[in-house]
Amino acid sequence: MSAEIELVGTFADEEGCVHGVEVLKRAGIAYRVFAPIPSEHLLHAIGRGLSPVRAIVLIGAITGVLTGVAITVGTSWEWNLIVGGKPVVSWPPFIIIMFELMILFGGLSAALSFFFFARMPQLDPIAGYSERFSADRFGIAVECDEADSARIEAMMREAGAEEIAHEDPRTVPVAH
Amino acid sequence: MASQPQTSRRPIAPQIVPGAEGIRTSIPIIVVCAILTLIGVAGFVAGIMTETEPHAWEAFLVNFLFFFSVAQGGLAISASFYLTQARWGGPGAYRLAESFYVFLPVAFVLFWVLFFGRAELWPWVTKPVAKNPTWLNTPFFFAREGFALLAMVALDLWFVRVSQRVDVRQWALSNDNITMPPDAIRRLAPAVAIVYAVVMSLVAFDLIMSLAPAWKSTLFGAFFFAGAFWSGIVAMALTAVVLRGRLPSGNLFTRDSIMHDLGKFTFAFSVFWAYTLFAQYIVIWYGDIPNETFFLVVRGAIIGGYTGFTPWRIPTWTVPVLVWVIPFCFLMGVKPKKTPAILGTVALLGLVGMWIERYVLVVPSLSPYRIPFNWIEAAVTLGFLGIFGLCAIPGLKLTIAAATAPQVLEAAEE
Numbered sequence: 069m070s071a072e073i074e075l076v077g078t079f080a081d082e083e084g085c086v087h088g089v090e091v092l093k094r095a096g097i098a099y100r101v102f103a104p105i106p107s108e109h110l111l112h113a114i115g116r117g118l119s120p121v122r123a124i125v126l127i128g129a130i131t132g133v134l135t136g137v138a139i140t141v142g143t144s145w146e147w148n149l150i151v152g153g154k155p156v157v158s159w160p161p162f163i164i165i166m167f168e169l170m171i172l173f174g175g176l177s178a179a180l181s182f183f184f185f186a187r188m189p190q191l192d193p194i195a196g197y198s199e200r201f202s203a204d205r206f207g208i209a210v211e212c213d214e215a216d217s218a219r220i221e222a223m224m225r226e227a228g229a230e231e232i233a234h235e236d237p238r239t240v241p242v243a244h
Numbered sequence: 245m246a247s248q249p250q251t252s253r254r255p256i257a258p259q260i261v262p263g264a265e266g267i268r269t270s271i272p273i274i275v276v277c278a279i280l281t282l283i284g285v286a287g288f289v290a291g292i293m294t295e296t297e298p299h300a301w302e303a304f305l306v307n308f309l310f311f312f313s314v315a316q317g318g319l320a321i322s323a324s325f326y327l328t329q330a331r332w333g334g335p336g337a338y339r340l341a342e343s344f345y346v347f348l349p350v351a352f353v354l355f356w357v358l359f360f361g362r363a364e365l366w367p368w369v370t371k372p373v374a375k376n377p378t379w380l381n382t383p384f385f386f387a388r389e390g391f392a393l394l395a396m397v398a399l400d401l402w403f404v405r406v407s408q409r410v411d412v413r414q415w416a417l418s419n420d421n422i423t424m425p426p427d428a429i430r431r432l433a434p435a436v437a438i439v440y441a442v443v444m445s446l447v448a449f450d451l452i453m454s455l456a457p458a459w460k461s462t463l464f465g466a467f468f469f470a471g472a473f474w475s476g477i478v479a480m481a482l483t484a485v486v487l488r489g490r491l492p493s494g495n496l497f498t499r500d501s502i503m504h505d506l507g508k509f510t511f512a513f514s515v516f517w518a519y520t521l522f523a524q525y526i527v528i529w530y531g532d533i534p535n536e537t538f539f540l541v542v543r544g545a546i547i548g549g550y551t552g553f554t555p556w557r558i559p560t561w562t563v564p565v566l567v568w569v570i571p572f573c574f575l576m577g578v579k580p581k582k583t584p585a586i587l588g589t590v591a592l593l594g595l596v597g598m599w600i601e602r603y604v605l606v607v608p609s610l611s612p613y614r615i616p617f618n619w620i621e622a623a624v625t626l627g628f629l630g631i632f633g634l635c636a637i638p639g640l641k642l643t644i645a646a647a648t649a650p651q652v653l654e655a656a657e658e
Contacts, residue, residue: 155548
């Protein structure tokens with residue numbers, strides 16, 4: 069059995085990285101992409117659709133509104149006091165509570181679901197990661213057999229990789 | 245090059261965005277607008293001559309406020325585009341926002357017609373308000389309004405002139421995100437925005453709020469100009485949707501991104517309008533002080549408790565439905581925003597909603613117990629529509645030119 073090897077290609081721009089992803093995808097090779105910026109083109113290239121965070125936020129926001137209704141209307145019914153000549157259940161001020169809870173629940177579900185779907189916090193560095201991928205470079209990491217490495221390296225170079233590093237996937241990268 | 249004799253000719257920048265030369269004016273549109281204008285004038289005169297009630301004056305004030313808002317809101321939108329260095333639509337977005345600028349000087353002239361109806365409209369003209377006679381009296385009222393409107397319209401026209409300059413259009417066309425707009429427009433845009441806020445607040449306080457001199461709301465000015473801003477946006481969206489199918493294929497308005505952006509604008513500022521409305525409403529509702537609540541009670545806007553029957557309840561509640569509920573529900577997603585039929589319908593309903601809003605702000609102060617709408621008011625409204633249509637022609641020609649500029653059509657072919 070030939071040795072496993074980790075190829076890490078570095079790309080200077082989004083376009084090259086997208087191209088690299090497309091080439092690898094066509095060849096049916098598994099890859100991992102690092103990007104310093106959120107890039108719609110990359111998301112599109114790796115076949116990710118819209119983020120599930122959107123749906124979670126909507127659900128959170130609706131839950132917030134319903135909580136607002138429950139708190140305001142519920143407590144008013146419970147006490148059933150007429151205050152300042154207003155009806156017991158008087159909607160105009162309740163709208164504010166409903167609105168604020170909608171924002172609170174929606175915002176919290178956005179933050180939490182973002183962390184969840186981004187698999188954060190990520191304490192151990194991911195294989196192939198380099199500090200430059202958080203600064204000014206895009207990267208594609210491919211785990212492959214030593215035998216295949218020349219072919220895949222050529223594909224990445226073709227797509228516009230600046231440099232391609234060979235790493236041993238068994239050595240855990242040092243946390244930067 | 246240096247050896248060539250210097251000529252007095254200034255270097256001509258490449259004409260990258262064509263002017264309106266060569267765009268045919270549609271004769272049927274002019275004829276229709278002219279007929280509408282004549283209907284309006286006839287209705288207005290007939291109203292003054294034959295009716296004892298001030299229908300003609302009410303309609304004149306409502307329509308003046310509405311159409312002036314649409315045109316002036318467009319200018320404020322254009323100014324805010326420069327302030328935010330917006331280049332999502334190139335020069336086309338600026339021309340679209342400024343489409344109705346010719347109506348502004350016309351509106352200034354129309355404003356003076358109100359002088360002759362002052363006794364019919366504003367109660368303090370015949371019965372001075374004891375509390376503030378120095379503010380609400382005929383000479384000072386028309387002097388300050390006249391001066392404020394003149395200053396704003398003059399600034400607007402100057403702004404539009406600079407905005408149409410070649411270097412400014414070139415800037416709007418470039419994709420270089422770091423370049424600031426040319427100096428002249430950079431200095432004018434904040435002035436237009438500030439003068440807009442100040443003068444439109446004054447217009448709201450004087451022309452609308454003083455119809456019921458006992459009523460005060462500090463936020464009313466902001467509410468009025470937020471509405472004017474939004475009516476400018478929906479007018480833009482509607483214009484874009486109407487032009488989209490009529491211009492050569494590949495024009496600016498066939499781009500999904502433009503429809504999406506206009507949809508986002510319509511959505512966002514509808515929410516802002518609702519916010520300013522609610523911010524006033526909740527304070528008045530909660531305080532429950534008679535000389536604040538009567539304004540809402542007359543219009544049937546009070547929620548909860550017995551307020552008695554008023555026919556105004558229906559138009560009053562139609563306004564937030566048309567201006568907020570419908571845009572909010574129908575334009576929430578991306579797809580509806582990009583669907584011209586939906587965006588256009590929402591925009592049209594929004595304009596109707598804004599017209600009703602102006603009507604509900606003005607008329608119940610004069611006719612609290614019944615809705616006085618009759619054929620005279622309809623005629624005056626049509627007349628204003630005609631004048632507005634005639635005034636829109638030069639601005640729309642420039643919009644069409646920018647939306648069908650060669651590089652716009654080329655970009656579509658790529």
